[in-house]
Amino acid sequence: MLRNYPSQVRIVDVSPRDGLQNIKNSVPTEVKTTLINKLCDAGIQHIEVASFVSPKWVPQMADAEAVLQQLPPREGTSYIVLTPNLRGFERAIDSGAKEVAIFAAASETFSQKNTNCSIAQSLEHFEPIMLKAAALGVRVRGYTSCVLGCPYEGDIAVAEVVRVSKALIDMGCYEVSLGDTIGIGTPIKAREMIAAVIKAVPAEKLALHFHDTRGQALANILACLEYGVANIDASVAGLGGCPYAAGASGNVSTEDVVYMLHGMGIETGIDLKKLVAAGHYISEQIAGPNLSKVGAVYQ
Numbered sequence: 671m672l673r674n675y676p677s678q679v680r681i682v683d684v685s686p687r688d689g690l691q692n693i694k695n696s697v698p699t700e701v702k703t704t705l706i707n708k709l710c711d712a713g714i715q716h717i718e719v720a721s722f723v724s725p726k727w728v729p730q731m732a733d734a735e736a737v738l739q740q741l742p743p744r745e746g747t748s749y750i751v752l753t754p755n756l757r758g759f760e761r762a763i764d765s766g767a768k769e770v771a772i773f774a775a776a777s778e779t780f781s782q783k784n785t786n787c788s789i790a791q792s793l794e795h796f797e798p799i800m801l802k803a804a805a806l807g808v809r810v811r812g813y814t815s816c817v818l819g820c821p822y823e824g825d826i827a828v829a830e831v832v833r834v835s836k837a838l839i840d841m842g843c844y845e846v847s848l849g850d851t852i853g854i855g856t857p858i859k860a861r862e863m864i865a866a867v868i869k870a871v872p873a874e875k876l877a878l879h880f881h882d883t884r885g886q887a888l889a890n891i892l893a894c895l896e897y898g899v900a901n902i903d904a905s906v907a908g909l910g911g912c913p914y915a916a917g918a919s920g921n922v923s924t925e926d927v928v929y930m931l932h933g934m935g936i937e938t939g940i941d942l943k944k945l946v947a948a949g950h951y952i953s954e955q956i957a958g959p960n961l962s963k964v965g966a967v968y969q
């Protein structure tokens with residue numbers, strides 16, 4: 671039986687981007703920056719703060735420039751922004767981005783719906799980003815979406831998850847985050863997927879980005895932690911959802927992940943009490959439910 675749990679886990683909180691990209695009412699820039707500052711104060715050092723996508727497609731992220739420009743530089747903290755193409759990358763760089771994320775999918779249909787291009791075309795769009803990022807010393811993270819299933823195609827071949835993830839690493843991403851975009855996976859499936867991906871991409875270059883649509887995210891994370899994966903994306907208050915994945919609800923809550931990890935003796939460097947306060951703050955601001963179980967216990 672596998673029990674190769676890491677002693678430390680790096681958390682990437684994606685609530686300001688994934689958490690807010692799909693909510694009905696747009697959130698004032700000041701609320702976003704206050705949330706980000708609260709996450710920093712709680713000890714989160716990697717935060718996905720915005721996306722430089724088309725404001726016509728995702729109006730909630732139209733203030734990406736303002737968000738990034740208004741954040742104070744903090745030693746040891748990385749503000750990550752999503753960039754789908756060179757246009758988005760250049761907007762991000764002009765706003766001071768030092769780390770970006772490019773996003774591909776293991777499903778052709780999802781790729782078309784999400785970014786209006788095929789998987790192959792999306793990888794082509796990333797090439798000039800990688801060249802410029804290397805020249806500027808900008809770190810690039812990659813995403814593979816639909817790793818445990820697609821809202822349009824259903825099951826996705828693990829070989830395709832492996833192929834796209836390896837392509838992102840081969841083009842220079844320092845890590846690939848594996849997205850269960852619609853929270854459809856279960857632990858044995860997650861384990862089979864991670865076991866296959868690890869043969870092509872080492873565990874230290876992988877992250878987990880699991881949505882909790884069906885309440886499986888913590889169990890799926892635990893299954894993958896056994897393989898030594900030590901990077902987890904999560905979202906305070908369990909916020910999140912992709913506009914192009916109908917029915918996809920929030921990411922796994924950061925509070926719940928941190929509570930589980932600390933209970934297992936795994937270090938995160940995060941102050942759970944302050945994290946819970948950040949989750950309550952954003953829930954109140956958007957007048958939405960706080961989906962974190964731990965947040966509900968520690969008011």
Ligand SMILES: CC(C)(COP(=O)([O-])OP(=O)([O-])OC[C@H]1O[C@@H](n2cnc3c(N)ncnc32)[C@H](O)[C@@H]1OP(=O)([O-])[O-])[C@@H](O)C(=O)NCCC(=O)NCCSC(=O)C[C@@](C)(O)CC(=O)[O-]
Pocket residue numbers: 688691721722723724725727728754755757758759761773784785786813814815816848849850851879911912913914
């Ligand atoms: C990818 C594009 C941009 C292609 O968009 P497109 O319409 O195919 O692109 P285009 O090149 O034909 O351009 C059309 C218009 O968009 C503009 N445009 C083009 N690019 C940009 C840009 N970067 N910034 C600002 N404007 C841009 C461009 O200038 C033009 O403007 P117009 O001439 O019509 O006025 C579009 O499809 C888009 O923005 N899609 C949204 C993608 C998105 O944000 N999805 C959600 C995030 S991904 C996700 O949630 C999954 C993840 C990462 O969390 C992991 C997981 O859970 O699995």
